[in-house]
Structures are given as C-alpha cells and as structure tokens.
Amino acid sequence: MLVAGAWLGSLLPDADRAGSRIYRARRLExxxxxxxxxxxxxxxxLRALILLGHRGLTHSLLATAAVTAAAFALASTVVPALAHxxxxxxxxxxxxxxxxxxCTPGGxxxxxPLSKRRRHLLPRPARIPTGSLRELAVAAALTGGTVAVTLLLAG
Known part of the structure; x- marks a missing residue:
C-alpha cells in the first residue's frame, strides 16, 4: 500500500495540467x-485543478498537507487498517x-498561496530542465540506487 500510495502521490501534483498522466486510463481500466x-x-x-495553472498551488506544502490529510480520511473509511x-x-x-x-529551472x-516566489533545491547551473537528457540520466541513477538499496535491505 505504501508503494501504491507513493505512485499515486507522485502523479497528483500534475493534476493541474490537462495532459497529465493522472488523467490517462491504465491498462486494467x-x-x-x-x-x-x-x-x-x-x-x-481533479479536473477543476486545471484552472489553477501548472506548477502553482498544487506544488506547495499546503497542497501536500491537504492531499495527505484527504488520503488519510478517505483510506480510514475504506480500509481503516491501512490508512497510515x-x-x-x-x-x-x-x-x-x-x-x-x-530541481528544475522553473522551481x-x-x-x-502565502508567497508566489519560486523555490529551488539546486543552484542555477545545476538545475535540470524537464524532458532533457540530464533528467533521464538522473532518473535512471535514482531508480538504480533505489532498486539497489531495496535489494540490500531485503536480502
């Protein structure tokens, strides 16, 4: 449930973009x-979030807290034992x-909604453009590292 929740949670911030992966039907569907x-x-x-504009409110700490609280409330009613x-x-x-x-140039x-100032985790020269070859390389490295750590911990 933790992995499924993380997968879904990783898709939710982009619900403010019409072509987002969250709106695509999965194979089972x-x-x-x-x-x-x-x-x-x-x-x-979720469709109402498109009105907010991409990388706006849905990419804030407030939205993170609200979505987590809503997920906990919903899971508590559907599967109380797995809500956490x-x-x-x-x-x-x-x-x-x-x-x-x-970590992208856009931040x-x-x-x-308290501040519209964009925050960045990386200094300007190290920021990774979305869709770039650098993004693919970083994603591959992080995925490989995650798999390696998971295998070490499981073994």
Missing amino acids: RRAWPLRIVGRLARLP EVAAGILIGYLAHVAADA VPLLA
Missing part, C-alpha cells in the same frame, strides 16, 4: 469497462514530485 467508468468518475473532481500506510505513501510520492520539480511556489 481499458480492459474492464466497469473500472473505466470508476476511473473516470474518480478523476472528475496509504497516507504515508501519498505523502512520500507527493513530496518526491515537488522536490524533483524544485516551485513552495509557500503558495
């Missing part, structure tokens, strides 16, 4: 029409996404 309907209904409330794991996963994924976007408005 495409194969089973009842799941397709459920998926579309579940995504419907789901909420922790959402928090980890959401924070990872915001932190990654804070993130971390303290929105």
Whole structure:
C-alpha cells in the first residue's frame, strides 16, 4: 500500500495540467469497462485543478498537507487498517514530485498561496530542465540506487 500510495502521490501534483498522466486510463481500466467508468468518475473532481495553472498551488506544502490529510480520511473509511500506510505513501510520492520539480529551472511556489516566489533545491547551473537528457540520466541513477538499496535491505 505504501508503494501504491507513493505512485499515486507522485502523479497528483500534475493534476493541474490537462495532459497529465493522472488523467490517462491504465491498462486494467481499458480492459474492464466497469473500472473505466470508476476511473473516470474518480478523476472528475481533479479536473477543476486545471484552472489553477501548472506548477502553482498544487506544488506547495499546503497542497501536500491537504492531499495527505484527504488520503488519510478517505483510506480510514475504506480500509481503516491501512490508512497510515496509504497516507504515508501519498505523502512520500507527493513530496518526491515537488522536490524533483524544485530541481528544475522553473522551481516551485513552495509557500503558495502565502508567497508566489519560486523555490529551488539546486543552484542555477545545476538545475535540470524537464524532458532533457540530464533528467533521464538522473532518473535512471535514482531508480538504480533505489532498486539497489531495496535489494540490500531485503536480502
């Protein structure tokens, strides 16, 4: 549940962009029409976030806290025994996404709506443009490192 929550949490900050991966039906949804309907209904409330503009409020600490609290509340009603794991996963994924976007030249408005100032985790020369070869290399290195640590801890 922690991994599933982290995966979902990593997609949620980009719900403010119409073409975002959060709005795409997954393979299971495409194969089973009842799941397709459920998926579309579940995504419907997120559509309003498109009005906020990309990398705005959804990339802030306030949004991170609100989404985590909402995930915990929802999970508490659906699967109470796993609510903490789901909420922790959402928090980890959401924070990872915001932190990654804070490493780009555009940064993130971390303290929105109190401040529109964009924050960065890296100095200007080290910032990684989205969609660049550097981004792919960093993502591959981080993925490889995560897999290696997971295998070491599991073994």
